[in-house]
Amino acid sequence: MNGQTAPVDLTIDQIGAALDDLLDRRDPNGSSTVLGAGSDDLEAGRRFLGSLVDGGWMVPTWPSRHGGRDADAAEAALIETAMGGYAIADMYPYGVGLNLVGPVLLERGTPDQQDRWLRPIADGSEIWCQMFSEPDAGSDLANVGMRADRDGDEWVLTGSKVWTSRGAYARWGMCLARTDASLAKHRGLTMFAVEMSAPGVEVRPLVQINGDRHFTEVFVSDVRVPDADRIGDLGAGWGLTVETLAHERATIGGRAFGGGDAEEVGLPSWLEEWRNAGRLDGPVERQAAMRSFVEHRVNQMATARAAALADGSAPGPEGSMAKLRSVAAFKSRAYLGKNLRGAAGMLSDSPGHLEFLTAPSMSIRGGTDEVQRNIVGERILGLPGEPRVDKGVAYSELKKSR
Secondary structure (H helix, E strand, O other), rough: OOOOOOOOOOOHHHHHHHHOOOOEEEOOOOOOOOOOOOOOOOOHHHHHHHHHHHHOOOOOOHHHHHHOOOOOOHHHHHHHHHHHEEOOOOOOOHHHHHHHHHHHHHOOOOOOHHHHHHHHHHHHOOOOEEEEEEEOOOOOOHHOOOEEEEEEOOEEEEEEEEEEEEOOOOOEEEEEEEEOOEEEEOOOOOEEEEOOOOOOEEEOOOOOOOOOOOHHHHHHHHEEEEHEEEEOOOOHHHHHHHHHHHHHHHHHHHHOOOOOOOOOOOOHHHHHHHOOOOOOOOHHHHHHHHHHHHHHHHHHHHHHHHHEEEEEEEEOEEEEEEEHHHHHHHHHHHHHHHOOOOOHHOOOOOOHHHHHHHHHHOOOOOOHHHHHHHHHHHHHHHOOOOOOOOOEEEEEHOOOOO
């Protein structure tokens, strides 16, 4: 709430009492999905959000009329702490709406857009995807070539998107398109909300190595979008993109991936499991496990630092550092977990196999590790930026592969 924290009205016990009527307590021995891996279960998440929306428990800082409870940062932190004790449905299908689109709409959306879209995001009735990357615009996202041509009160969009997570089942897509090719590539971009069932939208699945099928490429052919569904000002798309990606990196960087520390032993659940199973009896195994444990601790500290610096406001470049640390911790644990099982770890039904197959994608999703390091180097460490020969050159004059 603009970095300010007011006195907390609710206590942790009061929050727990309210949640006890809505949710089941978390099974400490139970497993959960990681970023939706291997699961396209939409109904469990929809029921979960539906049960929480009237009390505003899932997005407490949002206005109550949009499914929140007008909470300040301190109260929201208490609610998040309390929620950790309950069984949480797989929220991955709903993550773009809750963590990216929702905050952007609260800052940049019109009152009508907020009234139309925020409550359905909060209660899970509408799922969003993020239509940014293209075949020629991945890490160089400003190279987006999808056209948006004005036609009265509508825009006609044509082009293609790729690496669109959740595209297979989303109702809406937050779509970056080029509205003025005479400007430099970082300018002349505008953000739109595209209905995924609109005529001219074709969604094709891209099956991932871990079996996920919600990953897609999207072809957009003369799709008409009302100007009322334009998000933000004309030509303000790049700023909205940067803001959206900052929320995405903060979301990924804010996760512990594998559970917190058990109070009675001071160890994360996965390390305690390895120890109890006798997989850390050898000195080599113990040393490798300690490396993963250090990654886990550094991840926690980087996450706490990023959250403290944000202090309830929009996330900054520290989210990129936190994402790098979260990725390193996740991959270290996933690979070591496989190795510690010996020959049995080669089997597809061995515990942790899904995480093992998901791990390589962690360095790509939400922005590659290389992009995050550039952000950290330039915006935190103050290092000089990479040379840009296309700066100031009109997009229409750039040499492109197509």
